[in-house]
Amino acid sequence: DPAEPGCAAHLHCPPLAVAAAADLAASVLNPSMDSWDQAPAATALEASVTAALAAVVYPEHDAPDALVTTGGTESNQLALLLARERAARAGRRPVQVVCGSNAHHSVARATWLLGLPRPVVLATPGGVLDPAAVESVLRGLSPHALLVATAGTTDTGAIDALPALAAAAARHDAEVHVDAAYGGPLLFSDREAAKLAGLDRAVSVTVDLHKLGWQPVAAGLLVVPDAAALRPLDHRADYLNAADDTEAGLPDLLGRSLRTSRRPDVLKIAVTLRALGREGMGRLVDAVCASARELAERIERHPDLTLYAHPAISTVLFRPRGATDEAIAALRRRLLYDGRAVLGRAHVGGRLWLKATLLNPYLTAADLDALVTLAAEPAEPAARLPHPTPPLTTEGTTPR
Numbered sequence: 001d002p003a004e005p006g007c008a009a010h011l012h013c014p015p016l017a018v019a020a021a022a023d024l025a026a027s028v029l030n031p032s033m034d035s036w037d038q039a040p041a042a043t044a045l046e047a048s049v050t051a052a053l054a055a056v057v058y059p060e061h062d063a064p065d066a067l068v069t070t071g072g073t074e075s076n077q078l079a080l081l082l083a084r085e086r087a088a089r090a091g092r093r094p095v096q097v098v099c100g101s102n103a104h105h106s107v108a109r110a111t112w113l114l115g116l117p118r119p120v121v122l123a124t125p126g127g128v129l130d131p132a133a134v135e136s137v138l139r140g141l142s143p144h145a146l147l148v149a150t151a152g153t154t155d156t157g158a159i160d161a162l163p164a165l166a167a168a169a170a171r172h173d174a175e176v177h178v179d180a181a182y183g184g185p186l187l188f189s190d191r192e193a194a195k196l197a198g199l200d201r202a203v204s205v206t207v208d209l210h211k212l213g214w215q216p217v218a219a220g221l222l223v224v225p226d227a228a229a230l231r232p233l234d235h236r237a238d239y240l241n242a243a244d245d246t247e248a249g250l251p252d253l254l255g256r257s258l259r260t261s262r263r264p265d266v267l268k269i270a271v272t273l274r275a276l277g278r279e280g281m282g283r284l285v286d287a288v289c290a291s292a293r294e295l296a297e298r299i300e301r302h303p304d305l306t307l308y309a310h311p312a313i314s315t316v317l318f319r320p321r322g323a324t325d326e327a328i329a330a331l332r333r334r335l336l337y338d339g340r341a342v343l344g345r346a347h348v349g350g351r352l353w354l355k356a357t358l359l360n361p362y363l364t365a366a367d368l369d370a371l372v373t374l375a376a377e378p379a380e381p382a383a384r385l386p387h388p389t390p391p392l393t394t395e396g397t398t399p400r
Contacts, residue, residue, distance in 0.1 A: 152182025
């Protein structure tokens with residue numbers, strides 16, 4: 001249960017009650033977002049909500065827009081697809097993706113799915129892209145490159161130097177896509193939004209509201225500075241968006257997704273925003289970031305624990321002092337098997353670290369103390385744990 005204080009392994013948030021209720025309503029009504037006549041109200045709602053959220057990412061643009069996706073993987077794939085089509089229409093060779101070793105695995109996978117060259121992957125020994133190294137690579141690729149930067153890495157929550165990377169890309173006529181699946185909702189917070197300075201210089205941005213937005217899965221977005229950027233996705237099927245219906249003014253939804261049937265995931269987002277507003281969402285963001293800082297301070301003071309770094313968002317890495325990687329992995333499995341804590345793991349700097357990704361905005365000081373106490377348990381190598389559930393069998397059963 002991601003609402004349990006000890007469940008802190010992944011970017012998997014406890015959903016807000018209002019969002020879960022809206023998700024249930026969407027399931028009961030069961031409209032499909034592939035044609036207007038199946039979902040006229042949901043269509044109007046999606047147009048309004050995506051425009052409003054896009055304006056948060058691109059406040060200085062006249063007509064920003066966003067597509068609702070299943071999450072970061074689909075959003076990143078769509079971003080690379082749009083880059084490929086822009087390059088093709090400009091008569092350029094296939095776009096070359098450049099990213100860091102800190103980039104999400106979906107970036108490399110998307111190049112494979114789209115038939116693009118393998119990405120140029122730059123080392124990120126400090127956890128983020130080095131703008132000088134990026135510029136050196138872009139100099140040899142210009143003007144056919146798409147730089148993928150990350151705002152909130154999976155392992156550490158680190159944020160690439162977006163302004164410097166955008167400037168380097170501009171000097172070499174390259175484009176920038178920012179995977180802000182984790183960090184994007186920092187924009188709701190007046191206190192934390194400055195960490196995303198330069199985000200609006202990207203040609204597209206990935207944001208997931210089922211991470212730092214407290215939505216049930218799925219609630220992803222691909223945001224672009226101008227709705228016209230989405231035109232390569234236009235598609236026609238007469239039974240869904242006949243040309244004469246489109247000309248008569250019915251909204252055309254097939255170009256809003258690579259999927260045909262899709263749920264009205266926008267409803268839960270809309271209900272959440274109506275209930276909490278931008279300020280309310282910002283307070284939740286502030287709360288988890290503050291909890292992460294407090295946890296890091298507790299770990300830093302503990303004589304038996306080592307802190308990797310102070311958190312950029314809400315991810316904290318740490319390890320018992322003097323423990324081997326094998327012992328740390330065994331400790332994590334033991335806590336998981338015993339049902340006492342679900343902590344993540346990350347290989348950073350040649351070592352294995354325990355990872356706490358704090359997404360519950362209602363954690364208390366006692367909850368943080370409990371996590372520290374568990375992490376400080378003796379990290380001794382352990383025998384292989386038995387599987388927690390027996391294997392499924394049909395022996396001795398009677399069909400009904």
